[in-house]
Amino acid sequence: MLQTLGLLLGCQLLGEITVRGFSLSIPGPVLGLALLVMLLRTIPTLAERLRPTITIILANLSFLFVPAGVGVIGNLAVLSQDGIALLVILTLSTVLSMLAAVGTFIGVRHLTERWTA
Amino acid sequence: MTDVASLWSYLATTPLIWLTTTILAYLVADGVAQRFGNPPWANPVLMSVLLIAPMLWLTQTEYATYFEGAQFIHFLLGPATVALALPLWDNRDTIKTSVAPILLALIAGSLVAAGSAILLARAFGLQMEVLLSLAPKSTTAPVALGISEAIGGIPALTAVLVILTGIIGAVTVTPVMNMLRITDWRARGFAVGVAAHGIGTARAFQVNPVAGAYAGIAMALNALLTSLIVPLLVRWLV
Numbered sequence: 001m002l003q004t005l006g007l008l009l010g011c012q013l014l015g016e017i018t019v020r021g022f023s024l025s026i027p028g029p030v031l032g033l034a035l036l037v038m039l040l041r042t043i044p045t046l047a048e049r050l051r052p053t054i055t056i057i058l059a060n061l062s063f064l065f066v067p068a069g070v071g072v073i074g075n076l077a078v079l080s081q082d083g084i085a086l087l088v089i090l091t092l093s094t095v096l097s098m099l100a101a102v103g104t105f106i107g108v109r110h111l112t113e114r115w116t117a
Numbered sequence: 118m119t120d121v122a123s124l125w126s127y128l129a130t131t132p133l134i135w136l137t138t139t140i141l142a143y144l145v146a147d148g149v150a151q152r153f154g155n156p157p158w159a160n161p162v163l164m165s166v167l168l169i170a171p172m173l174w175l176t177q178t179e180y181a182t183y184f185e186g187a188q189f190i191h192f193l194l195g196p197a198t199v200a201l202a203l204p205l206w207d208n209r210d211t212i213k214t215s216v217a218p219i220l221l222a223l224i225a226g227s228l229v230a231a232g233s234a235i236l237l238a239r240a241f242g243l244q245m246e247v248l249l250s251l252a253p254k255s256t257t258a259p260v261a262l263g264i265s266e267a268i269g270g271i272p273a274l275t276a277v278l279v280i281l282t283g284i285i286g287a288v289t290v291t292p293v294m295n296m297l298r299i300t301d302w303r304a305r306g307f308a309v310g311v312a313a314h315g316i317g318t319a320r321a322f323q324v325n326p327v328a329g330a331y332a333g334i335a336m337a338l339n340a341l342l343t344s345l346i347v348p349l350l351v352r353w354l355v
Contacts, residue, residue, distance in 0.1 A: 025263065029194070057196070061315070063161070074180040079277065089243075092233065098308040102294065
C-alpha cells in the first residue's frame with residue numbers, strides 16, 4: 001500500500017513540477033496519470049502490484065469529493081438571484097453534452113467498424 | 118469531568134472531529150446507496166453533503182474550520198487522478214481500437230458542454246461574469262478555476278458550478294442512457310466523463326469498471342481540451 005501511494009504521489013509531484021516549470025495549462029495530477037501509463041508500458045508487471053490499493057481508491061472515489069461538495073453548500077450565496085436559472089442551464093447543458101458525446105462515440109464506432117470490416 | 122462546552126471548544130480546534138464526521142457521513146450515505154443497489158438518485162456525494170451541512174450549521178462551524186479536517190480527504194483527489202492510469206492500462210487494447218470514437222466524442226462533448234452553457238446563459242439573460250463563470254463547468258475543478266479567472270469569470274462561482282455539474286451528471290447519466298437504450302459501457306462512461314468530470318467518473322466506476330475507465334480517459338482529455346476551446350467559444354458566441 002505504501003509503495004503504491006508513494007508511486008502515485010511521486011507521479012503527481014513530477015506532474016506538478018513539469019506543469020509549473022513549463023507553465024502548462026493542465027493539472028499536475030493529469031500529467032501524473034500520463035506518466036504512470038508510460039511507466040506501466042515500461043514495466044507491465046507493476047500493474048498487479050499497484051492493483052490492490054488502486055482498486056480501493058477508485059471504489060471510494062465519490063468519498064474524495066465530499067469536502068468540495070460541502071464547500072458548495074456554504075457558498076450557495078454566490079449563485080445569488082440566478083440560482084434557478086443556473087440549475088436549469090447546468091442540467092440542460094450537462095445532458096446535451098452527454099448526448100453529443102455518446103451519439104458521436106457510437107456513430108463513429110459504427111463507421112470505423114464498417115470501414116475496417 | 119469537564120463540561121460539554123469546554124470539550125467542544127477543545128474538539129473544535131482539532132481536525133479530528135470534521136475528518137471523522139466526513140468519513141461517518143460517507144459511510145452512512147454509501148450504505149444507503151448500496152442498500153438500494155446504487156440507484157442514480159442516491160448519489161453518495163450529495164447525500165454526504167446533505168448530512169454534513171446541517172451539522173456545520175447547527176454547530177456554527179465555518180467552512181474553513183471544517184476544511185482543516187476535510188483537507189486530508191480532499192488532498193487524495195490528486196493521487197486518485199493519477200490512479201486512473203491503471204484502468205486505462207487495463208483497457209489499452211479496446212482503447213487502441215477506439216481512438217477515432219474517443220477523439221471525436223471528446224470534441225463533440227466538450228464543445229456542446231461549453232457552447233450550450235454559453236448560449237443558454239445568453240438566452241436566460243445572465244450577466245456576463247456569470248456566463249463566463251459557467252463556460253468551463255464540465256471540466257475538472259483546478260482547470261475550470263484557471264479558465265474562469267483567465268476569461269474574466271468569478272472563480273468562486275465556477276467552483277460551485279463545477280461541483281453541481283458533477284452531481285447533476287452523476288444523477289442523470291443512468292436514466293438518460295437507459296432511456297436511449299445505450300448498452301455500450303465505453304460510450305456511456307465516456308459521455309459522463311466529458312460532461313461531469315470526476316464526480317461523473319466516480320458514478321461510472323460505481324456502475325461498471327469499463328465505464329469507469331472510459332470516464333477517466335474522457336475527464337483527463339477534457340482537462341486538456343476545455344482550456345483550448347472555452348476561450349475560443351467565448352470569442353465566437355458572446
